[in-house]
Amino acid sequence: MKNLSLAVIGGLAALVAVGLAVSWQPRIAPIDPPDPDSFSVESIARGRQLAALGDCAVCHTREGGTPLTGGRAMVTPFGTLYTSNLTPDRETGLGVWSFEAFKRAMREGVSREGDYLYPAFPYTAFTRVDDEDLRDLYAYLMSRPAVEADTPDDRLPFPYDQRQIMAGWNFLFFDKGPFQPQPQRDAAWNRGAYLVEGLGHCSACHSPRNALGAERTGKHRFAGATVDGWQVPPLNGDSKPAVPWTQATLYDYLRNGYSRYHGASAGPMAPVAAGLTQQSDADLQAMARYLATFLPEQVGDFSPEKRAVELEQRTYGTLQPVSGSGGRIFNGACMACHHDGDSPKFNGVRPSLAVSNNLYAAAPDNLLRVILDGIGHPARPELGYMPAFRNSLNNEQIIALARYLREDFAGLPAWPDLEFKVAKLR
Numbered sequence: 020m021k022n023l024s025l026a027v028i029g030g031l032a033a034l035v036a037v038g039l040a041v042s043w044q045p046r047i048a049p050i051d052p053p054d055p056d057s058f059s060v061e062s063i064a065r066g067r068q069l070a071a072l073g074d075c076a077v078c079h080t081r082e083g084g085t086p087l088t089g090g091r092a093m094v095t096p097f098g099t100l101y102t103s104n105l106t107p108d109r110e111t112g113l114g115v116w117s118f119e120a121f122k123r124a125m126r127e128g129v130s131r132e133g134d135y136l137y138p139a140f141p142y143t144a145f146t147r148v149d150d151e152d153l154r155d156l157y158a159y160l161m162s163r164p165a166v167e168a169d170t171p172d173d174r175l176p177f178p179y180d181q182r183q184i185m186a187g188w189n190f191l192f193f194d195k196g197p198f199q200p201q202p203q204r205d206a207a208w209n210r211g212a213y214l215v216e217g218l219g220h221c222s223a224c225h226s227p228r229n230a231l232g233a234e235r236t237g238k239h240r241f242a243g244a245t246v247d248g249w250q251v252p253p254l255n256g257d258s259k260p261a262v263p264w265t266q267a268t269l270y271d272y273l274r275n276g277y278s279r280y281h282g283a284s285a286g287p288m289a290p291v292a293a294g295l296t297q298q299s300d301a302d303l304q305a306m307a308r309y310l311a312t313f314l315p316e317q318v319g320d321f322s323p324e325k326r327a328v329e330l331e332q333r334t335y336g337t338l339q340p341v342s343g344s345g346g347r348i349f350n351g352a353c354m355a356c357h358h359d360g361d362s363p364k365f366n367g368v369r370p371s372l373a374v375s376n377n378l379y380a381a382a383p384d385n386l387l388r389v390i391l392d393g394i395g396h397p398a399r400p401e402l403g404y405m406p407a408f409r410n411s412l413n414n415e416q417i418i419a420l421a422r423y424l425r426e427d428f429a430g431l432p433a434w435p436d437l438e439f440k441v442a443k444l445r
């Protein structure tokens with residue numbers, strides 16, 4: 020008996036030892052910060068565009084802080100961690116990181132010191148990025164002004180604070196390696212796949228995650244999720260907006276952060292969309308082409324315009340006379356900007372709520388959040404701002420308004436859990 024337990028303990032110890040040996044990553048020697056003039060102007064400009072696509076500054080900037088100096092809290096189910104300073108500061112940033120160290124972090128999720136990084140940093144997508152793009156990104160980051168900014172300490176409970184455990188996580192879930200083009204697909208599709216699956220890291224938000232925080236695959240890929248209290252809509256066969264997506268409307272949404280047939284990016288998608296507006300037409304067309312292969316295919320001569328006009332006629336044709344408090348609140352608070360017809364566009368776009376994806380969504384969260392918080396950071400300033408109604412409408416009024424929009428605009432039964440949701444989101 021004693022021998023047996025000794026054997027078990029010995030076996031466990033051996034496993035841990037093997038695990039540690041396999042998971043050990045060397046430290047990469049520090050360098051002197053490279054001279055910004057050693058990078059070409061083209062490489063830096065390209066890196067800037069790639070950084071916008073990869074949302075580096077969206078995550079690596081604290082509220083009100085200098086872009087790329089890090090410190091933003093990322094709240095995960097496993098605890099809170101903080102993004103790091105990506106400026107070339109010697110002590111607190113990437114100053115002493117060689118290109119090799121940067122490349123290893125992006126491709127393998129290991130820091131220069133040899134520590135495992137957590138997948139809140141989307142290296143699981145960035146691993147697909149090719150060498151040339153990584154070089155341009157590096158050139159861009161290393162030519163920023165160095166800013167001293169410490170990264171706050173993580174707040175992760177045991178065992179999640181043990182970075183070594185990521186070796187096991189990577190073994191189970193991390194599909195490492197550059198993008199592999201699919202020869203049976205054309206160049207545009209492959210380009211789109213490279214951008215969406217790589218720097219774009221679209222599935223980091225648009226795919227649900229399993230209990231250990233890994234993106235689910237197969238039929239769950241792009242099936243939608245929840246991020247920071249927002250519903251992330253599905254981008255696969257589960258997508259059921261009033262006007263089905265087409266490659267052309269997807270392109271439009273990616274180009275402008277807004278589609279006349281779907282509405283505006285309002286929450287966590289707005290900064291992502293702002294980064295997309297900086298990409299070339301060809302690249303956004305390629306992304307739309309790739310994404311369209313996940314969506315249900317539209318048959319025949321489907322016209323989004325025709326469908327939208329039908330919906331608007333049905334909706335606006337039946338609204339008068341307005342009955343109930345929801346309708347009166349809409350007339351007083353929303354109609355000035357969201358009226359149909361051809362009144363002047365004095366305030367950016369006027370999303371037509373009769374086609375808004377948010378009114379047709381399975382959950383009311385995004386509609387309620389837009390009403391409570393407004394849109395203060397549109398993807399493009401030209402789209403206009405929407406005021407927040409947090410302080411001018413009480414919960415009862417918001418519930419009446421949401422019920423009215425859902426029933427009279429979308430023609431669907433009201434969401435069942437509005438009371439609970441409004442209270443929670445407020």
Ligand code: HEC
Nearest residue numbers: 070073074075078093101102103124130136137139140141
């Ligand atoms: C979704 C949020 C997010 C995005 C987008 C993001 N990062 Fe990060 N990044 C993080 C987090 C969180 C960490 C810290 C991870 C940790 O502590 O394990 C990190 C760490 C890093 C590190 C390691 C730094 C160090 O000191 O160890 C590098 C390098 C890095 N990111 C580069 C980038 C670049 C380049 C981009 C844009 C292409 C980018 N990140 C985009 C969240 C993000």
Ligand code: HEC
Nearest residue numbers: 282283352353356367370375377389394397402403404405
């Ligand atoms: C001052 C003008 C203004 C008022 C008043 C206003 N909105 Fe908006 N709303 C906008 C603009 C502009 C956008 C698009 C912003 C963008 O794209 O960045 C928008 C976007 C939206 C969106 C998200 C986009 C979409 O298509 O789903 C919803 C939902 C919405 N508004 C609902 C309402 C409701 C409900 C009210 C009344 C409580 C209201 N708005 C009042 C200007 C306004």
Ligand code: HEC
Nearest residue numbers: 219221224249250251252283284285286287288289291376
């Ligand atoms: C930080 C999380 C996040 C990332 C990364 C992200 N999205 Fe989104 N996306 C959202 C959220 C949340 C919404 C809906 C609410 C909103 O407007 O923010 C959304 C909405 C969308 C929509 C509208 C879908 C619909 O049916 O209404 C499209 C299309 C979209 N995203 C495409 C993309 C693409 C392409 C990428 C990669 C380049 C991407 N998203 C990356 C969070 C994200």
